[in-house]
Amino acid sequence: MPAAAIVEDAKQQSASVFVSAKESLHDAEAAMKSATENPKQATTDFLHTPFMRAALPFINGGIAGMTATTVIQPIDMIKVRLQLAGEGVKTGPKPTPISVLREILASGKALDLYTGLSAGLLRQAVYTTARLGFFDTFMATMAKSAEKKGQKVGFKERAGAGLAAGGLAAVVGNPADLALIRMQSDGLKPAAARANYTSVIDALVRISKNEGVTRLWAGAYPTVVRAMALNFGQLAFFSEAKTHLKNTSLSARNQTLTASAIAGFFASFFSLPFDFVKTRLQKQTRAPDGTLPYKGMFDCFAKVAKDEGLLRFYRGFGTYYVRIAPHAMVTLIVADYLGFITK
Template sequence: MGEEKAKPVMNGVWHTVKPFVNQGVSGMLATFVIQPVDMIKVRVQLGQGSAVSVTKDMLKKDGVCAFYKGLSAGLLRQAIYTTARLGTFRYLTNKFKAKEEEPPLYQKALYGLTAGAVGACLGSPADLALIRMQADATLHLDQRRYTNAFNALHRITANEGVLALWKGAGPTILRGMALNMGMLASYDQSFLLFKDKWCFGEGAAMTGAIFVSGFFAAACSLPCDYVKTQIQNMQPNAEGKYPYTGSLDCGMKTLKSGGLSKIYKGFVVYYARIAPHVMMTWIFLDQIQKLERRLDDNTLLTENRESI
């Protein structure tokens, strides 16, 4: 009797946490594949040259391994950030769909903003460690500060205090909100448009929705991403003063010195990172869900046989 009562409870718990686990795992797998492009994007934003020149320089100095510097921080970030943001979005939309209704676009946008804020706030320390490690890889070997994500978090806390882990949290959260609003809302809406109104097959609808959501995610979030990178990587000058007093100051100074072209520097590389990451996240998630369905079907079949 105890086992019969425990089983529905466990199933209920898994049903609740499953969107978070699935999204987190799919995001980590996608990050492993896309890490080299992300590394190039950060170096372009730090003013080290074009995507082509940065790639050539990295290969010449450190080989292929240079593209995976900071991978541990990237995976840690996805384990926290993507699990929270995509899991929250899917949880909210599933609650709405339980009423047998499809959320309107504005509702999906609000869910995306909420999910982005939650994920970015929780994942900000890991995101800081990732940016620091990627910038660290540009230094000479004897000048590098961090060995892995946990070492970076420990050293930042020890040298700068716990609150320093949320340095740049403002633009990080804004970026997360902008990215999720652009990516998730547009993905769901365009998928329905391609599939139901334009009668695309599921695969074609998914592919089209991925590119649409990738574009809107990149266009909405790149300004915040640029500011976030500058804030998280800034160092004090000889007088102990930082180049920017905050996110707004950074954004205004950037616009004043270079205009929108500067703040959108690296857009092609950024889009090339966002779109494939979105694509692979959804592909991995689809495969994980298919595997779960097969396992559930096999479990149900086994239970039916045992009951007979």
């Protein structure tokens, strides 16, 4: 091709690129102007993009869970201390939520009630984002499938979605959960033996370095079972209760409050024994000879039942319910509201 023709072709391509860029810039300016003049419409358009429709259940779930954790963290701290008291002794101390609270406040460190908040927030950012996101995604898929068949999603499908979402989310969130337990139980050790973690990142890094990365998934089995039990109780019963309450005279807000309270009770009842075992397994560290108090979930169940009695698994049920029910209520209400405003 002659040089003149090459130059002419290059000029035409450059002109075409310039025109395209100019048009794109004009479109961008028009979009920005439209967004400035009508921000509500711009937000609605953005929220209805395919990517955001898929991401919103996860985003809303994470925000809802982190909001609830910030409110409930002191109760969670007391719950963990109750579960770890009198370990290995059937006739050991019988602390109450009030006595644990007094002990923490007597040390002059009221902010200790928020020990592990960073780990709790990270856990919610991972765990609740995943479990509510997966649950909503599974439910939407099943609803479409049922609609095509002229059917409705029943309790069995809701329960299956809750179990699957809880199990998947628990595996992802276990490291943050373990860091939270370690930070909350650190104050029970003698001063010289405390790790004094400064943050969740510090805890994760030091546990990985000193005990191995796989240790971050200690207690994963009971954590997964607990999450499945909790989600079964929380999400399945919440969804089922809301379905039945729609036929009552209760307002939409009271329907949500009542359904979340019912869900909180069943979530507490089904999950507390597994939460108890999870706490014991995640708190334990190796003795100088390299041994651990418990070999795994079933060994922990057996030893606690033998040495401390079966009722020990339900120690602190009231505190656990007070921790789970409001957390479920705040999470589900916030998620419901976010889902409403981002329709």
